[in-house]
Amino acid sequence: MQVKKAYKNINPEMLYDEVQDLVIKQGATLGERKLETYSLPGGSSHVSRATITFKMPTQGGKGQKECVRVHIVGSAIGETKMMLDIDEKLFRPANVSALEEDLDFIFGSYEIK
Numbered sequence: 001m002q003v004k005k006a007y008k009n010i011n012p013e014m015l016y017d018e019v020q021d022l023v024i025k026q027g028a029t030l031g032e033r034k035l036e037t038y039s040l041p042g043g044s045s046h047v048s049r050a051t052i053t054f055k056m057p058t059q060g061g062k063g064q065k066e067c068v069r070v071h072i073v074g075s076a077i078g079e080t081k082m083m084l085d086i087d088e089k090l091f092r093p094a095n096v097s098a099l100e101e102d103l104d105f106i107f108g109s110y111e112i113k
Contacts, residue, residue, distance in 0.1 A: 003084040003100065004018070006112040011076045012048040015107070019070055020052055022102045026095040027055035028067055040075075047075045056090040067091040079112065 007015065016035060017044025024030060030055035038047050050072040055064035067090035086096055105113070 001088050001098070002088045003086065005082045005103065005107075007074070007080045007082070007107055007110040008112050009030070009077060010074075010080050010107065010110045012050065012072050012074045012080045013031055015074075015082060016048075016050045016052065016070075016072055018106060019084075019103070022099055022109070023052075023054050023068055023070070025071060025102070026099055028065065028091065028093070029061060031055045033083075035039075045075060045077065047073065049073050058090075065090060 014108070014113065019056065020030065020033070020088050031042075033050075033052045035050045036051065040046060050070070052070040054068040054070075057063070057069040058065045067087045069085040071083045071085075072080065089095070
């Protein structure tokens with residue numbers, strides 16, 4: 001399943017940190033994280049690109065498997081897009097709903113609909 005959101009005038013680094021905390025709140029563990037910043041032509045502004053992976057225990061509790069991968073691209077002034085790739089077998093629909101409710105509560109006023 002994919003969840004896609006677009007926000008206006010929100011700091012991508014803050015979104016990155018908050019999404020990380022909200023997914024962990026739903027019981028996932030942090031996998032890999034990557035945050036990169038790129039300068040735009042003219043040098044006065046930049047675009048951030050981030051990916052975060054999360055894991056959940058597999059059936060039988062032997063090992064962990066990736067359950068959520070978050071992609072964020074954007075700039076503090078302008079548009080920031082986020083896409084969550086979710087494995088519903090590991091990150092249950094109830095967790096997805098709770099995560100979306102938290103995201104809407106915190107970032108709903110910035111969301112482009």
